[in-house]
Amino acid sequence: MLPTSPLKKRAAQKEKSQFTPQDEFSDLNPPISYRHLLSPHPGARDPLRVIALCDSDAFYAACEQVRLGVDPSRPLVVRQWDALIAVNYPARAFGITRMSSWRDALKKCPELTVVHVATYKEGDNAPGYWDNPDTATHKVSLDYYRRESAKIIAIFKECLPDGEIEKASIDEAFIDFTRPVRAELLARYPYLGEVPADAPNGLDTILPPPPPISWEGRGILIPIAPPPEDQAGPVSGTGTHTEDEEGDDDARRTWHDVALSIAAEFMDKIRAEVRIQLGYTTSAGIARNKFLAKLTASYKKRDSQSILRNAAIPNYLIPMPFQKIRFLGGKLGKAIADKFEVSSVGDLLPISIDEMQQKFGEDSIWVYEIIRGIDRAEVKEKPTLTKSMMASKNLPRPITKSSEGPHWFRVLAAELALRLNELRATDISAWPKTIVLHARHRYDWSRSKQAAFPFTRNVTADVIAGYADRLWKDLVGSGSKQDGSLPYSVTTIALGFSGVEAGETGQQSIEGFFRPETSTTSRLDGDGNDRQRTHGKKDQRETEGSSDDIQEIEPESTASFVCPRCHKRIEVELGDDGEGESEERRAKALMEHGDFHVAEDLSKMPDDGISGRSSQGLRAVERERKRKRESSARVEGITKFLVRRRDE
Incomplete structure (x- = not known):
């Protein structure tokens, strides 16, 4: 008799116990009390926590487009030696990717603008632009991109003086909207500012039901329930919702949803300032933590923002190939896939923490939590003065x-x-x-x-x-x-x-x-x-x-x-x-x-x-x-x- 594979064993266990993946997401609607709203910011465990990841679209290409005054509709790529490090969206329409060589890219699009990054060479005190710099004598310079990145961060801070902003990379930044959103909640709904005299549990009394939310102009809502295959695609926050979204107004609406909608307003204004002042478009993801915000930012790219409500987390993560998650690719992802015969987040959910730790040690609790949408990492603003x-x-x-x-x-x-x-x-x-x-x-x-x-x-x-x-x-x-x-x-x-x-x-x-x-x-x-x-x-x-x-x-x-x-x-x-x-x-x-x-x-x-x-x-x-x-x-x-x- 052939041995039963681990996947078949767990399938039998799931059938016997009527396991459902959604059951693994147990904290999607935590109770929110007056204490949570009125007490000092409790950090990563705050049920009203709202984090955004703002990503500049094709940043290096956008920087060169602005520097050269190139029409945004013109295909443009940025070259570093023989490789491409940035491809703008018009160029991507011709099938050009960062895996293409610049010569192949020109064959696909003869009208393509090809810009080599600035380089230093011996004897020069500043980087310059050459059509064909020699790697044997020149060195790549990112100085221009660093300066433009600093300008974007400066706009973030100017527009949101009370928010925490963490520069994640030269073209990405995390923004913790929790404090400014909390202040806006109290300004819009002043009755939340004081605990009612008849509150049964004082500060620990649960907040009253939230008001209706208009998602008009807020961005793209990731659907709570996946739409039928023939209707698959983003759900735009323009008043058009799937049947599931229409039904969640009363049953699933939470104060965290209200917080997300306010953060989406703030984020939209910030992105508009970047576009007006610098000419760069950005894409943003807004969710409950850093991990989910980064995933959400890539939901629909180019000059847009996406919103992931807590109720939408299970169906968003379950079908996702788990090796796409940062730090779960490469050797670790392959080892997990080979050991447990799994490919998606949903396949991983039935695996107990004990099973994971037996194979991958104590640190595998991070894997167990991250596939359930749990991330306690704080947004930490880096010092202005580099060390x-x-x-x-x-x-x-x-x-x-x-x-x-x-x-x-x-x-x-x-x-x-x-x-x-x-x-x-x-x-x-x-x-x-x-x-x-x-x-x-x-x-x-x-x-x-x-x-x-x-x-x-x-x-x-x-x-x-x-x-x-x-x-x-x-x-x-x-x-x-x-x-x-x-x-x-x-x-x-x-x-x-x-x-x-x-x-x-x-x-x-x-x-x-x-x-x-x-x-x-x-x-x-x-x-x-x-x-x-x-x-x-x-x-x-x-x-x-x-x-x-x-x-x-x-x-x-x-x-x-x-x-x-x-x-x-x-x-x-x-x-x-x-x-x-x-x-x-x-x-x-x-x-x-x-x-x-x-x-x-x-x-x-x-x-x-x-x-x-x-x-x-x-x-x-x-x-x-x-x-x-x-x-x-x-x-x-x-x-x-x-x-x-x-x-x-």
């Missing part, structure tokens, strides 16, 4: 000789100089503590060096490149052969600033205060000139917790790396392009996590740790490095599916 800057280059030809590095330092330094000067134009006291140089061979290993970056009045590419040259010599000098050949090839080079703060300038990095002062190494002054300073015999890579100890492991479909030292998975939100934004964020996260280990190690140093390190401590460091060389980082549970091992 780090990074310019990087995936090299078309690896660096194999020490003399090949300085060319790229001039290119990277030009970008850093421009960005730092732009920052100081808005905040004159802003200054980085440290300059950092990273070198990497694919995702096998990475090394870095850093030095204090003293204040100088005139920040130029030459000054920054001078520091980079010195760091490069320290990084590769001991390993170079007589002819300058390196024992390894460098495929990615990155130069950046860390510890960017407003206030005192020219401060030393944390490691600089604790180096043993027994030998001499070089440092540059504020004008980029060489000067001597005493340091310990051990270079920075021999310091416990230096950034060399963090080796990035490329995820397959997620943005994360695992620290071989603490075995923690560090998640990174990537940009849309394959070189600039994404590489910068990876390097930034790598550096910041390395700084954490530096501070942790310093706190554990013995009393004489400032003047030197014990032989026992050095032996411990050597044992740890040997262990890392002999075996890859141990990754347990669900985490092992979110990263790519170094030996693969």
Whole structure:
């Protein structure tokens, strides 16, 4: 007798217990009391919580369209080397996608406008536009897109001063409408502002029934019940509803629906301001949490907004292929699909939390909750002052000789100089503590060096490149052969600033205060000139917790790396392009996590740790490095599916 598959077993169990997927969504209509409305904002568990995700439509293409004054109806693509990184909607009508090459795109649409992103080249202090830049001499610049993105965020903040706004990527932002919506609820329905004298449970008394809602002009309503196949499609909030929507006015209408309708009004006005002031169209999704807002934003794209009411969540998620959900694609999604023989969210719902944890560990509770529409992540506004800057280059030809590095330092330094000067134009006291140089061979290993970056009045590419040259010599000098050949090839080079703060300038990095002062190494002054300073015999890579100890492991479909030292998975939100934004964020996260280990190690140093390190401590460091060389980082549970091992 053939063994029964897990899917057939669960099908039999479902039939026996009369299981229905909708039963798994148990918190769609939580009771809302006066306490919820009148008490301080309770965070992610607020039943009146409303989150939106606003996504700029074909952002890079829209930026170039506005810059060039191109008619919005004209097909346009943005090119980065031979690939396309943005395709506007008129171009998509010709079958052009981001998977197309720019030459194939021109064949499909001879009238296509093709714009290569701006690039830096050695000797230029600002990026420029060329028809056919050479990847061997030029570096991609996203400066223009960053500035336009900042303008959009500024409009969000101007239109919604009481809302929380989190920039998710260069073209996306989450907006927490909960506070402004609550204030608007009390303004429109003042009888909610005081608990009635005859309220049976005081503040915990449930609010009275909500008033009728007009969805006219609010956006696209995702239907509560899926329409018949011959009528499938979005339900527009223009007064035209399916039979299900008409019947929910009394039976299913909630105060959260009222909150969604108010947030939709706010969002529509904000999107209109972006279109009027900057000429960009956006698409938005409005729902109860960040996960659902992001899914909802892609329901119907281009200059529109979609609304997901709580009652519509089950039928929206159940038929969805679960591998389309962020972090459930790639290795993890394949492992779940193979283990449980499932493909959709509805197939996953019958699987118990115990079953998931037996296979994927304790962290799989996240999977269990996310497929049920539960997401407790907060919208966190990021500080205006960036803590780090990074310019990087995936090299078309690896660096194999020490003399090949300085060319790229001039290119990277030009970008850093421009960005730092732009920052100081808005905040004159802003200054980085440290300059950092990273070198990497694919995702096998990475090394870095850093030095204090003293204040100088005139920040130029030459000054920054001078520091980079010195760091490069320290990084590769001991390993170079007589002819300058390196024992390894460098495929990615990155130069950046860390510890960017407003206030005192020219401060030393944390490691600089604790180096043993027994030998001499070089440092540059504020004008980029060489000067001597005493340091310990051990270079920075021999310091416990230096950034060399963090080796990035490329995820397959997620943005994360695992620290071989603490075995923690560090998640990174990537940009849309394959070189600039994404590489910068990876390097930034790598550096910041390395700084954490530096501070942790310093706190554990013995009393004489400032003047030197014990032989026992050095032996411990050597044992740890040997262990890392002999075996890859141990990754347990669900985490092992979110990263790519170094030996693969």
